[in-house]
Amino acid sequence: MTTITVDAFTASADGTRIAYDLTGPTLGLAPVIVVVDGVLAHRLPVTLAVAAELGDRATTLRYDRRGRGGSGDTPPYSVDREVDDIAALLDVTGPAALLGISSGAFLALRAAADLGDGVTGVLCYEPTYDIASGEPPTDPRMIAGVENCIEAGDPGSAVELFLDVVGMPCRLLPRMRESPSWADLEEIAPTIAYDGRVLAGVALGRRALMGRWNVITQPVVVADGAASAASVAVAAESLAAVLPAARRVTLPGHGTDVPPRAMADAVAALLRTAGVP
Incomplete structure (x- = not known):
């Protein structure tokens, strides 16, 4: 029988409070999968549905990345601190696999590189960057532009800027602004730059992933959706090609429309590959 624990907390290395919930068997009775959300997402209903589909096969930990939901935020931001947040969660669960969604896939891979045996495997779902493209990993507006909007006290413009970066048609903005979720997007708008x-850390900086793919020896599944854009499949193929222990899968649907059972089955397969019963 699955259980849900809401509003549990742990502390990261810098003292930041990290909020999480657990779905599934009591810790220690099943393998663990930690969900690492992508940009502007935290503890989505679809990941709870995936956790329910996993049932007794795994315990699912969903958490609010720093600056989102029930988690705190301690400046200055660094990717290292986000890896520390995952390490703090693994102190709670013991070694676990990671499900990284969209940009969260690259944070999950960074954690796998930095935390070694603490991460037993990674499922990268719809990673957002084509490793082989030679293009910059991130549009500079997603960092400097967003940060300028936040400093000006205009989080709504930061969200609009990000939506423009990802190619959302302008005609849809009025509907987005009127949606009940807009206030939440504005609240976590500073984390767009995070x-x-x-993404910038894939190729830039002293610990860039681009020069460290070989240290990610854990099993990795790189997945996309059958109905996703062709560019998503290209990005997934490019990522799988550079990882030592990666395999590619394609799930039905696309984005958050992938059936939770299909995602749960992909998670369970990863856990088996990682040698977790």
Whole structure:
């Protein structure tokens, strides 16, 4: 029988409070999967549905990345601190696999590189960057542009800027602004730049992933959706090609429309590959 624990907390290395919930068997009775959300997301209903589909096969930990939901935020931001947040969660669960979604896939891979045996495997779902493209990993507007909007006290413009970066048609903005979720997007708008820095860290900086793929020896599944844009499949292929122990899968649907059972089955397969019963 699955159980849900809401509003549990742990502390990261810098003292930041990290909020999380657990779904599934009591810790220690099943393997663990930690969900690492992408930009502007935290503890989405679809990941709770995936956790329910996993049932007794795994315990699912969903958490609010720093600056989102029930978690705190301690400046200055760094990707290292986000890895520390995952390490703090692994102190709670013991070694666990990671499900990284969109830009969260690259944070999950960074954690796998930095935390070694603490991360037993990674499922990267719809990673957002084509490793082989030769293009910059992130649009500079996603960092400097967003940060300028936040400093000006205009989080709504930061969200609009990000939506423009990802190609959302302008005609849809009025409907987005009227949606019940807009206030939440504005609240976590500063974290858009955090994901920008996660993506930039794929190729830039002293611990860039581009020069460290070989240290990610854990099993990795790189997944996309059958109905996703062709560019998503290209990005997934490019990522799988550079990882030592990666395999590619394609799930039905696309984005958050992938059936939770299909995602749960992909998670369970990763746990088996990682040698977790």
